[in-house]
Amino acid sequence: MHLKNHKGLILLLFLLVIPLKIDSNYLYSTLVVIAIYSIVVQGLGILMGYAGQVSFGHAAFFGLGGYTAAILTTRFNWPTLIALLAAAILPGILAAIIGRQTLKLRELYLALATLGFGILVHIIFNEGGELTGGPSGMSGIPNLTIGTISFDNDQKFYLLVWFMLLLILIGIYNLVHSRTGRALCSIRESEYAAENAGVDCARLKLQAFTFSALLAGLAGGLYAFYVSFISPSPFSFHTSVQFVLMVVIGGLGTFWGPLLGAVVVVSLNELLREIVPLLIPGAGGEYQIIIYGIILVGLMIFQPKGLSSIGRYFRLPLKKELKPEG
Amino acid sequence: MKNMSKGLKRRLGLALLLVISLLISACSPTKEADVKSTTASANEPYKIGAVLDISGNSSSLGVPERDTLLMMVEKLNSEGGINGHPVDLTIMDNKSDETESVLAAKTLIEKGSLAILGASSSGTSMAMIKTVESEKVPMISLAAASSIVEPTSDRKWVFKTAQSDIVMINKIISYLKKNDLNKIAFLYMNNSYGDNGKKAITAAVKDSGISIVAEEKFDANDKDMTPQLSKVKASEAQVVIVWAIPPSASILTKNFKDVGLTIPLIHSHGVGNQKFIELAQGAADGTLLPIGKLSVAQQITDADPQKKVLESYIADYVKKYNSEPNSFGGYAWDAFNLLVSALEKAGPDREAIRGELEKTQGFVGISGVFNMSPEDHNGLKEDSAVLVKVDQGKWKLIE
CATH class of the missing domain: 3.40.50.2300 (Response regulator)
Incomplete structure (x- = not known):
């Protein structure tokens, strides 16, 4: 825990304080959305980038978190903070249960199993009847309250989610620089070699999977409290792909990658919505999607290792790839 | 960065960065322009x-x-x-x-x-x-x-x-009462639209003497609703009410003819476009539905305040x-x-x-x-909707 190693995190802390001067709820809400996605992608980044396991089902954990928070607060009147904790824990437990079986699968098969899980959960949201509100969803989710503070406006919520994200980043920073982090990397490089070196692959993979589900659930809970309405549609397969995209765009197996990926994907969307109608008058979302696609393909061609490798042009310590050496 | 291709890649990467930053900077001046134009004109938009x-x-x-x-x-x-x-x-x-x-x-x-x-x-x-x-x-x-x-x-x-939905449902219920139909089969699409229709009709038939004797749902992408309709046929329903939109609503209408059901078929306003009739390939004739007056603007009386x-x-x-x-x-x-x-x-x-x-x-x-x-x-109240019948591929006002 040297100060030098935390240069980036300290920088982030500063970045957090600067927007407080800005009086723009739109900016805050964009930043809140970025942070919420980023929390999911942090966990997914550990699973994909470090442990080398792919998941196309994280929107399901995200949704489970959201529905847990929504159901516990509106149907059972639980305190919001406890509901938020449950929103993280429940998907974690579920991941621990299903992970034991599914993580035996590799590569494409694992991708298919997680994809199937994602679709299954989405169907449950739709068919949940009175409990989940079915396809119409649930509204009237109360504001998140911690102690006497109610997170009822964008600025407060912004502070909360970015503070959480910062804690998660510090946690992950320490994790990837620990023995466990190096062991995870060794699984990614070669599972057989790792096994021979005495790494308990099955246990570690399960832990990474559970951890990522926990974070996705937490983010889902935050989403439910922030929007105060949820329906099955934001938790479809499309969202799972979006999460994987953020991880890959940011850079697999890098510390800053997931955050960068979430920032780029969300802000690119928002920017295009502003810019495209200026360039092509009367253009709707379909043009935005095309240009969005072109930019992403361009990024992948020129920065196949993800955006965090751009840092080297400016000598920024963005790319902290870990080599399995110790 | 020791060989040529890496150098090229690096330059291309930088070019891309430049493009992105240009896009970002392109965003801010327009906002300023907006503000200027609003303060400049005498009559603010x-x-x-x-x-x-x-x-x-x-x-x-x-x-x-x-x-x-x-x-x-x-x-x-x-x-x-x-x-x-x-x-x-x-x-x-x-x-x-x-x-x-x-x-x-x-x-x-x-x-x-x-x-x-x-x-x-x-x-x-x-x-x-x-x-x-x-x-x-x-x-x-x-x-x-x-x-x-x-x-x-x-x-x-x-x-x-x-x-x-309740406005449309009430329109249907008053039709049912007028024609003394009190056992209904309700079929709906398994999405938010169908779900809301189901909630509204369940609430509306309570204490009205009308009972739902069969209730079936289908998926928006389903290609065949014969199983659901067969169950309806086996029930003692006197009328079928469907809450869906095309294409599934059209498929259901075709299946309805195919299984030989002869009781009245009532759709929701969700099928109130020409596409429904086209996709049903002639099977839509005779179908009833509540709808806003726009589709039958020529047929409503001149006394109607909405006509003009x-x-x-x-x-x-x-x-x-x-x-x-x-x-x-x-x-x-x-x-x-x-x-x-x-x-x-x-x-x-x-x-x-x-x-x-x-x-x-x-x-x-x-x-x-x-x-x-x-x-x-x-x-909006019930007078905002009218009941129409599909007659030779056209909406026909019945009142």
């Missing part, structure tokens, strides 16, 4: 915003709504605007996505929109409610679900122009786009004109606009005659 589902799953709703709004704003501004103030309308596409809907609403509020029209579908509208409620901006949704404006104690700032409004909307729309308008465009027409008449009285003040919207009485629109109140933020 009234800024209003719309969040519509123009692309994505609900694009069939959002596109006619956008076209209608563009047409209306052009017409209004060419006639001198509202009390001399032109209207500056910003339309945003939420891509049928709930999270994007929230962000789009926040952008519009940030840019000073006095009110927000939209969104097109129930989910995207519901997602915006917390934002408009906490920022105190009037919103007029174009979607049908009654939960958008109920309970009004939590929806102080939210209004909607599409008829609630409907004909002028159809004439304007056909002239501009060379195609017939549909009820979705009608929802946008109503929302826009409700807002315009509120703006005329209230001026650029969100609180006052909300107050005027709530006081709306006897406003003759496309979807009906609106009478709002603090308890009713939709303001």
Whole structure:
């Protein structure tokens, strides 16, 4: 825990304080959305980038978190903070249960199993009847309250989610620089070699999977409290792909990658919505999607290792790839 | 970076970065320009915003709504605007996505929109409610679900122009009572539309002497509803009511003929477009449905207060786009004109606009005659719908 190693995190802390001067709820809400996605992608980044396991089902954990928070607060009147904790824990437990079986699968098969899980959960949201509100969803989710503070406006919520994200980043920073982090990397490089070196692959993979589900659930809970309405549609397969995209765009197996990926994907969307109608008058979302696609393909061609490798042009310590050496 | 290809890659990467930063910088000056233009003119334009589902799953709703709004704003501004103030309308596409809907609403509020029209579908509208409620901006949704404006104690700032399902259901129920049909089979599509229909009919038949003797659902993508209809056939239902939209509604209508059911078939207003009849390939004849008056504007009597409004909307729309308008465009027409008449009285003040919207009485629109109140933020009653029969591929008014 040297100060030098935390240069980036300290920088982030500063970045957090600067927007407080800005009086723009739109900016805050964009930043809140970025942070919420980023929390999911942090966990997914550990699973994909470090442990080398792919998941196309994280929107399901995200949704489970959201529905847990929504159901516990509106149907059972639980305190919001406890509901938020449950929103993280429940998907974690579920991941621990299903992970034991599914993580035996590799590569494409694992991708298919997680994809199937994602679709299954989405169907449950739709068919949940009175409990989940079915396809119409649930509204009237109360504001998140911690102690006497109610997170009822964008600025407060912004502070909360970015503070959480910062804690998660510090946690992950320490994790990837620990023995466990190096062991995870060794699984990614070669599972057989790792096994021979005495790494308990099955246990570690399960832990990474559970951890990522926990974070996705937490983010889902935050989403439910922030929007105060949820329906099955934001938790479809499309969202799972979006999460994987953020991880890959940011850079697999890098510390800053997931955050960068979430920032780029969300802000690119928002920017295009502003810019495209200026360039092509009367253009709707379909043009935005095309240009969005072109930019992403361009990024992948020129920065196949993800955006965090751009840092080297400016000598920024963005790319902290870990080599399995110790 | 030791060899040529890496150097090239690096330069290309930098070029890409440059493009992105240019895109970012391109964003800020336009906002300044916006502000300048508003302060410069003597009669400040009234800024209003719309969040519509123009692309994505609900694009069939959002596109006619956008076209209608563009047409209306052009017409209004060419006639001198509202009390001399032109209207500056910003339309945003939420891509049928709930999270994007929230962000789009926040952008519009940030840019000073006095009110927000939209969104097109129930989910995207519901997602915006917390934002408009906490920022105190009037919103007029174009979607049908009654939960958008109920309970009004939590929806102080939210209004909607599409008829609630209950309006249509009541129309059907009064038909059933008149014809002494009291055992119904209810079939619905397994999505938000069908789900709301089911909730509304279950509540409406309570204590009415009508009972639901069969209830079946199907998926929006299903290609065959024969199993569901066979169950209906085995039941003692005297009439079948279906809550779905094409293509599944059309497939069901074909299957209905194929399994040899001869009892009356009543659809919802969700099939109120020509596509339903085309896809049913002739099987739609004889089907009944409640619908807004727009589709049968020529057939309603001249005494109907809506007649003139409907004909002028159809004439304007056909002239501009060379195609017939549909009820979705009608929802946008109503929302826009409700807002315009509120703006005329209230001026650029969100609180006052909300107050005027709530006081709306006897406003003759496309979807009906609106009478709002603090308890009713939709303001449409059964007289806003008519019952029609499909007759040789055309809507025929029956009353």
